[in-house]
Amino acid sequence: MPSRPTIYDVAALAGVSARTVSRVVNEEAGFGEATRLRVLEAIDKVGYRPNMFARALITRRTGTVGLVVPQMIDPFFAELVDGVQAAAKASGRTMIIAKHDDDLADFDSILETMASFGVDGVVVYSPRGDRATLFKHAMRGLHTVAFGMSISGTNLGSVLWDVSLGAELGVSHLVEIGRTKLVMLSHTGAANTELLPRRETAFRHTLQSAGLHFSEARVVRRDPTIDGGRAAMEAVLAAGTPVDGVFTYNDAMAIGALQALAGAGLRVPQDVALVGFNDIAMCSALVPALTSVRLDRAAIGREALALLDRMRSRPDQYEPVYVDVELIVRQST
Amino acid sequence: MPSRPTIYDVAALAGVSARTVSRVVNEEAGFGEATRLRVLEAIDKVGYRPNMFARALITRRTGTVGLVVPQMIDPFFAELVDGVQAAAKASGRTMIIAKHDDDLADFDSILETMASFGVDGVVVYSPRGDRATLFKHAMRGLHTVAFGMSISGTNLGSVLWDVSLGAELGVSHLVEIGRTKLVMLSHTGAANTELLPRRETAFRHTLQSAGLHFSEARVVRRDPTIDGGRAAMEAVLAAGTPVDGVFTYNDAMAIGALQALAGAGLRVPQDVALVGFNDIAMCSALVPALTSVRLDRAAIGREALALLDRMRSRPDQYEPVYVDVELIVRQST
DNA sequence: TTCGTTTACGTCAACGGTGACGTAAACGGA
DNA sequence: TCCGTTTACGTCACCGTTGACGTAAACGAA
Numbered sequence: 001m002p003s004r005p006t007i008y009d010v011a012a013l014a015g016v017s018a019r020t021v022s023r024v025v026n027e028e029a030g031f032g033e034a035t036r037l038r039v040l041e042a043i044d045k046v047g048y049r050p051n052m053f054a055r056a057l058i059t060r061r062t063g064t065v066g067l068v069v070p071q072m073i074d075p076f077f078a079e080l081v082d083g084v085q086a087a088a089k090a091s092g093r094t095m096i097i098a099k100h101d102d103d104l105a106d107f108d109s110i111l112e113t114m115a116s117f118g119v120d121g122v123v124v125y126s127p128r129g130d131r132a133t134l135f136k137h138a139m140r141g142l143h144t145v146a147f148g149m150s151i152s153g154t155n156l157g158s159v160l161w162d163v164s165l166g167a168e169l170g171v172s173h174l175v176e177i178g179r180t181k182l183v184m185l186s187h188t189g190a191a192n193t194e195l196l197p198r199r200e201t202a203f204r205h206t207l208q209s210a211g212l213h214f215s216e217a218r219v220v221r222r223d224p225t226i227d228g229g230r231a232a233m234e235a236v237l238a239a240g241t242p243v244d245g246v247f248t249y250n251d252a253m254a255i256g257a258l259q260a261l262a263g264a265g266l267r268v269p270q271d272v273a274l275v276g277f278n279d280i281a282m283c284s285a286l287v288p289a290l291t292s293v294r295l296d297r298a299a300i301g302r303e304a305l306a307l308l309d310r311m312r313s314r315p316d317q318y319e320p321v322y323v324d325v326e327l328i329v330r331q332s333t
Numbered sequence: 334m335p336s337r338p339t340i341y342d343v344a345a346l347a348g349v350s351a352r353t354v355s356r357v358v359n360e361e362a363g364f365g366e367a368t369r370l371r372v373l374e375a376i377d378k379v380g381y382r383p384n385m386f387a388r389a390l391i392t393r394r395t396g397t398v399g400l401v402v403p404q405m406i407d408p409f410f411a412e413l414v415d416g417v418q419a420a421a422k423a424s425g426r427t428m429i430i431a432k433h434d435d436d437l438a439d440f441d442s443i444l445e446t447m448a449s450f451g452v453d454g455v456v457v458y459s460p461r462g463d464r465a466t467l468f469k470h471a472m473r474g475l476h477t478v479a480f481g482m483s484i485s486g487t488n489l490g491s492v493l494w495d496v497s498l499g500a501e502l503g504v505s506h507l508v509e510i511g512r513t514k515l516v517m518l519s520h521t522g523a524a525n526t527e528l529l530p531r532r533e534t535a536f537r538h539t540l541q542s543a544g545l546h547f548s549e550a551r552v553v554r555r556d557p558t559i560d561g562g563r564a565a566m567e568a569v570l571a572a573g574t575p576v577d578g579v580f581t582y583n584d585a586m587a588i589g590a591l592q593a594l595a596g597a598g599l600r601v602p603q604d605v606a607l608v609g610f611n612d613i614a615m616c617s618a619l620v621p622a623l624t625s626v627r628l629d630r631a632a633i634g635r636e637a638l639a640l641l642d643r644m645r646s647r648p649d650q651y652e653p654v655y656v657d658v659e660l661i662v663r664q665s666t
Numbered sequence: 667t668t669c670g671t672t673t674a675c676g677t678c679a680a681c682g683g684t685g686a687c688g689t690a691a692a693c694g695g696a
Numbered sequence: 697t698c699c700g701t702t703t704a705c706g707t708c709a710c711c712g713t714t715g716a717c718g719t720a721a722a723c724g725a726a
């Protein structure tokens with residue numbers, strides 16, 4: 001932080017008190033037009049910008065929001081970060097971003113750092129659905145919004161999307177276009193212990209309510225990556241499970257499945273229809289373009305920041321906020 | 334920023350002065366072991382964390398670095414952000430991230446905000462190679478490192494990778510494996526006016542020094558996206574240009590080319606070998622896995638932060654720093 | 667034993683703003 | 697003309713921390 005001109009430099013040049021400069025800068029009432037012009041000219045001449053720290057020290061507000069995600073390589077998170085950033089910018093706030101790589105200790109120290117950095121609040125994707133750390137920091141006064149997991153309490157709220165509905169939309173679309181031999185490529189790990197089972201449950205329920213047969217062999221679990229998706233699809237084909245429709249845990253797995261199907265000489269969608277989840281940007285650039293369940297990421301950002309705002313005035317219990325999911329139908333189905 | 338316990342609360346509980354608590358917290362010399370333990374216990378009991386603003390106000394250092402990129406959706410930038418973040422974390426710094434969407438006015442106001450936020454320095458990928466804004470803020474005292482463009486001056490340095498060498502590595506690899514009918518899929522726009530021509534120049538030079546024919550028809554320009562790459566490749570095939578090797582501006586275009594080649598029934602690498610640029614994570618997950626020119630993104634982050642450090646002690650002219658490029662050979666060649 | 671040195675603290679001011687409050691001058695209504 | 701109100705400022709303290717400096721007590725060497 002190289003030293004910059006202060007409010008006193010401006011005051012001296014404009015021939016007024018620092019308090020008056022402060023008033024002009026913050027557009028408070030109580031100064032004359034002539035004074036305003038002199039002050040603005042002086043600000044321009046010395047290149048003055050307010051020091052956020054001095055300001056934050058007394059106002060106890062920083063206009064800064066923290067965002068914590070597991071990582072940013074996965075396009076899903078990259079696009080989520082993008083959505084929250086856009087929302088922050090729209091409401092004039094600065095964002096601090098950190099990633100925890102699914103490490104609980106890192107996560108704890110990130111929240112610690114953000115708190116001492118005086119963020120007005122944090123928006124968080126918790127590692128492995130960790131709740132304890134969230135409660136700990138919220139209790140100490142950190143305004144927190146978790147997304148992708150349901151949690152609420154003092155200084156603690158959440159923004160969710162209806163995963164069950166999304167899964168149902170995807171699977172019933174496969175049923176509607178006449179597919180009867182469905183398979184789900186799911187996620188091995190416990191990356192998020194809440195969202196995972198719901199997708200599988202919705203898959204089973206939708207099959208059953210369509211009168212289709214469900215068996216455990218129709219859910220194959222691997223890492224939620226391209227390679228994992230390819231491996232899962234290859235396992236299905238190798239096992240000889242009859243299949244004409246595939247629903248995947250996320251788009252990365254769908255891309256992998258696409259590769260495996262191509263490798264086996266099966267055509268998409270003629271032989272096998274394919275539905276992904278999350279609708280990352282790449283879906284529309286694939287051949288064939290991938291049908292996927294879309295989350296409104298901009299809305300997630302907006303809702304999270306709005307929730308933080310509400311918390312400022314009323315920091316008690318918050319009901320989870322839901323954002324819409326919708327199915328985007330493309331060439332793969 | 335909800336109110337948190339201060340150094341005075343700790344001091345009162347431990348029965349010492351605030352100054353002594355400060356000394357313990359910052360591990361300065363000059364306190365007894367018994368005192369240290371009492372203070373640490375008190376810190377733990379009240380849940381004290383130093384207020385960064387008060388500290389920054391007096392030390393004039395924030396331990397914060399700004400990172401400005403055009404966007405974060407493109408995996409190349411997402412991975413770059415990741416690399417810089419990792420480097421920042423390793424050196425104990427916090428990062429503020431912003432994106433400018435190639436908008437010059439946004440870029441200017443982002444730097445303004447970061448400066449008033451008291452960042453120790455910024456690491457920047459300039460929109461459209463803009464230099465004027467960089468010079469303006471550097472002149473006012475903002476320590477700046479640009480990457481991907483060569484620039485230097487007071488408070489201003491750059492971290493680069495040798496694009497020419499990267500292009501040469503990629504193209505001569507194609508030549509070495511016996512390909513003689515090469516095509517380059519390049520970038521229409523002026524996203525970065527410096528890096529662009531160098532790739533094309535290296536392509537031409539490498540062809541010529543291998544005794545191969547070069548013609549303008551062998552460079553096709555489109556948007557640097559998957560769709561752009563597909564369109565470019567389709568244009569080459571439609572024009573009937575003979576081709577057995579393709580070098581692309583970036584990996585996204587290579588993915589598009591892969592789709593177009595598959596659509597035309599051409600096999601990779603048997604019929605056409607393919608080399609991308611940047612080596613985004615996805616390259617290894619493609620079928621066939623993509624040969625690509627890799628930039629050491631972690632090194633970019635490290636070098637950028639190291640340059641900022643050097644600037645603190647000596648803010649004058651800096652020679653650009655280069656990070657390595659290397660060719661990662663995979664199945665597509 | 668004496669006196670310089672080190673250790674282990676404490677005191678005070680300052681960083682750059684803004685909230686709370688004070689006040690002189692201008693204004694306006696009866 | 698008088699007095700209450702508004703306008704347009706200024707003054708001062710304080711936000712939480714650390715730099716500069718002071719000092720009493722303990723220590724150590726002659």
